[in-house]
Amino acid sequence: MAESGETPGPSSDPKIIKVTVKTPKEKEEFAVPENSTIKQFKEDISKRFKTQIDQLVLIFAGKILKDQDSLSQHAIHDGMTVHLVMKTQTRSQDHAAQSSSSSTSSSAAASTESRSTSTSSMPASSSPLGLGGLGGLASLSGLGMNLSNFSELQTQMQQQLMSNPEMMAQIMENPFVQNMLSNPDLMRQLIVANPQMQQLIQRNPEISHMLNNPDIMRQTLELARNPAMMQEMMRNQDRALSNLESIPGGYNALRRMYTDIQEPMLNAAQEQFGGNPFASLVNNLAAGGSQPSRTENRDPLPNPWAPPAASSQTSSSASTTTAAPSPGLGAGMFNTPGMQSLLQQITENPQLMQNMLSAPYMRSMMNSLSHNPDLAAQMMLNNPLFSGNPQLQEQMRQQLPVSLQQMQNPETLSAMSNPRAVQALLQIQQGLQTLAAEAPGFIPGFGQGNVGGVGGTGSTPSIGSDTSSQGSGETGQQQFVQQMLQALASPNPQMQSPEVRFQQQLEQLSAMGFLNREANLQALIATGGDVNAAIERLLGSQPS
Amino acid sequence: MDQSTVYPVKLYVYDMSKGMARQLSPIMLGKQLDGIWHTAIVVHGDEFFYGGEGISSCQPGGTVLGAPNTVVDLGTTEVTEEIFMDYLTSLGESTYRGDRYRLFEHNCNTFSNEVAQFLTGAKIPAYITDLPSEVLSTPFGQALRPILDSIHIQPPGGNHFNGHYGQR
Numbered sequence: 001m002a003e004s005g006e007t008p009g010p011s012s013d014p015k016i017i018k019v020t021v022k023t024p025k026e027k028e029e030f031a032v033p034e035n036s037t038i039k040q041f042k043e044d045i046s047k048r049f050k051t052q053i054d055q056l057v058l059i060f061a062g063k064i065l066k067d068q069d070s071l072s073q074h075a076i077h078d079g080m081t082v083h084l085v086m087k088t089q090t091r092s093q094d095h096a097a098q099s100s101s102s103s104t105s106s107s108a109a110a111s112t113e114s115r116s117t118s119t120s121s122m123p124a125s126s127s128p129l130g131l132g133g134l135g136g137l138a139s140l141s142g143l144g145m146n147l148s149n150f151s152e153l154q155t156q157m158q159q160q161l162m163s164n165p166e167m168m169a170q171i172m173e174n175p176f177v178q179n180m181l182s183n184p185d186l187m188r189q190l191i192v193a194n195p196q197m198q199q200l201i202q203r204n205p206e207i208s209h210m211l212n213n214p215d216i217m218r219q220t221l222e223l224a225r226n227p228a229m230m231q232e233m234m235r236n237q238d239r240a241l242s243n244l245e246s247i248p249g250g251y252n253a254l255r256r257m258y259t260d261i262q263e264p265m266l267n268a269a270q271e272q273f274g275g276n277p278f279a280s281l282v283n284n285l286a287a288g289g290s291q292p293s294r295t296e297n298r299d300p301l302p303n304p305w306a307p308p309a310a311s312s313q314t315s316s317s318a319s320t321t322t323a324a325p326s327p328g329l330g331a332g333m334f335n336t337p338g339m340q341s342l343l344q345q346i347t348e349n350p351q352l353m354q355n356m357l358s359a360p361y362m363r364s365m366m367n368s369l370s371h372n373p374d375l376a377a378q379m380m381l382n383n384p385l386f387s388g389n390p391q392l393q394e395q396m397r398q399q400l401p402v403s404l405q406q407m408q409n410p411e412t413l414s415a416m417s418n419p420r421a422v423q424a425l426l427q428i429q430q431g432l433q434t435l436a437a438e439a440p441g442f443i444p445g446f447g448q449g450n451v452g453g454v455g456g457t458g459s460t461p462s463i464g465s466d467t468s469s470q471g472s473g474e475t476g477q478q479q480f481v482q483q484m485l486q487a488l489a490s491p492n493p494q495m496q497s498p499e500v501r502f503q504q505q506l507e508q509l510s511a512m513g514f515l516n517r518e519a520n521l522q523a524l525i526a527t528g529g530d531v532n533a534a535i536e537r538l539l540g541s542q543p544s
Numbered sequence: 545m546d547q548s549t550v551y552p553v554k555l556y557v558y559d560m561s562k563g564m565a566r567q568l569s570p571i572m573l574g575k576q577l578d579g580i581w582h583t584a585i586v587v588h589g590d591e592f593f594y595g596g597e598g599i600s601s602c603q604p605g606g607t608v609l610g611a612p613n614t615v616v617d618l619g620t621t622e623v624t625e626e627i628f629m630d631y632l633t634s635l636g637e638s639t640y641r642g643d644r645y646r647l648f649e650h651n652c653n654t655f656s657n658e659v660a661q662f663l664t665g666a667k668i669p670a671y672i673t674d675l676p677s678e679v680l681s682t683p684f685g686q687a688l689r690p691i692l693d694s695i696h697i698q699p700p701g702g703n704h705f706n707g708h709y710g711q712r
Contacts, residue, residue, distance in 0.1 A: 024634030
């Protein structure tokens with residue numbers, strides 16, 4: 001018998017095998033004779049690990065190796081790993097734990113099965129909260145059953161998520177989700193890759209336009225990430241929509257809008273999401289679509305910070321999560337026929353204007369509009385108020401870039417959202433209107449003054465020439481009046497107080513000797529800030 | 545002759561993405577992944593798993609993930625609860641502390657694999673342990689790796705395992 005082992009042992013078996021002993025913290029290799037007993041093995045181990053033999057528990061293949069066993073008995077061969085646990089003191093609760101563990105393990109198995117069946121029988125038809133878009137993004141959500149049907153799965157997940165708001169919060173806090181959400185390209189890919197989404201896109205090309213606009217996407221993601229912001233926006237939208245309802249004819253417009261726009265999208269979306277993730281898209285249309293169509297605020301402006309109505313709260317909670325894909329979609333939806341009728345209605349709703357202006361996404365939309373003058377041009381031109389007046393259209397088109405720039409001007413924006421400033425402007429316009437109605441002859445060539453105001457301090461040569469050519473004749477003045485009235489009711493994006501706007505020109509005029517500030521102002525308004533034309537007008541109407 | 549009692553050992557497999565991975569992985573990763581697997585070992589009536597906070601235990605199926613997708617029967621073990629607790633405590637003080645968690649290399653499945661081998665000698669199914677390498681072999685996984693590395697998955701619902709249920 002050849003003995004080549006290093007460990008001394010009483011065994012007669014020659015073969016030495018290498019066995020790895022693995023503890024939770026370390027592992028060591030032992031060379032032992034194949035037929036050594038566990039007891040002998042433990043002796044070696046205790047020496048190496050400096051532990052008492054009593055404390056050693058060897059485990060292999062789930063079995064506890066008893067002292068009297070041998071290695072070969074347990075089929076421990078060369079290269080295998082044996083686990084070692086070093087016992088500490090025994091606990092008295094051991095027996096209690098063991099008896100309860102056996103019963104709990106059986107009951108646990110039973111309860112697991114029952115739970116799985118009950119969850120799977122949960123109806124998949126209950127309408128989800130339109131979380132579809134957002135749900136596709138939160139890939140680390142953890143509720144619901146694993147269903148192969150995507151829409152069912154979405155439904156389930158939404159149900160569970162909504163029933164456990166903490167989970168939702170946790171998902172959103174998950175840095176992975178947040179990082180993913182902050183990457184617009186990724187988001188876009190995700191959204192576009194969904195086949196149902198692709199269907200939607202085909203039917204509504206505006207969506208693809210929205211998707212391609214990184215600014216809008218970014219804003220969308222911001223909103224998705226920031227639930228407070230989303231809520232705020234939803235509130236605005238709901239308020240805007242309810243305002244829209246309250247005006248005469250508004251309801252019809254809403255209905256029309258719904259049938260034209262929302263229903264096809266709803267139908268398309270319902271196949272996918274079982275709900276209408278674009279519900280707030282409609283709101284967005286209402287709010288976003290009135291951007292070109294400024295109107296005078298004839299009523300006292302509502303308090304934009306008033307707590308939302310109860311009705312809007314329920315709808316906002318329902319559509320909170322649907323806001324994720326929707327903001328900024330309005331920008332692409334302007335050119336649909338439903339929108340145009342809506343624009344008409346909106347121009348008569350001053351409250352809507354205020355609400356809309358205070359919406360946080362307005363700025364980004366204006367940004368995108370200014371970057372995309374074609375879209376803005378299209379938007380303006382499709383405005384039904386303009387359709388009857390090609391002249392106005394022309395002017396609008398020309399003034400578009402300038403007016404867009406001015407809308408970017410933060411001063412402008414702050415003035416527009418300042419209810420007092422808006423009211424002041426309104427008063428001026430009202431005054432002008434009254435004047436025009438009462439004494440049309442008093443202010444000749446006053447037509448299109450406000451449209452000229454669109455150009456603001458920028459030059460409006462076309463208007464200047466226009467009005468100067470209309471200088472004579474009562475019929476001409478009638479025309480002016482009509483046009484002015486139209487213009488008054490027409491979009492007037494430049495709502496900055498004319499006094500502020502024309503400060504410089506007013507100074508110029510007063511320096512020249514035109515001391516009648518009121519008349520100066522009116523003339524400037526009429527000519528849109530063109531000092532020369534204003535002078536002409538002043539000289540024509542009243543000798544200075 | 546084996547006279548000691550044996551305890552069944554099960555592996556609970558959860559898909560953390562709840563089916564999303566199956567749907568989205570072809571798009572996002574370019575390869576089909578059937579799930580983002582989280583596993584836990586169920587033995588002695590409790591579920592044990594490893595996460596960003598270390599080893600945790602709870603009632604079987606008691607995390608927020610709910611019921612498992614799959615239950616793999618790993619066999620039986622003779623390891624008593626007492627020994628198992630000692631073992632887990634040692635693990636929890638060394639290799640499986642909370643701060644040792646690594647999403648790709650040293651995660652819940654690593655833990656489950658090790659415990660499974662300790663208890664029964666069997667490993668857990670390969671599709672679970674291969675998941676990190678599968679993900680990392682895609683450009684998407686590589687790109688997101690810095691983000692993912694910082695993620696610690698810890699399904700809520702478990703109690704931090706501190707050995708002997710707090711008696712220590």
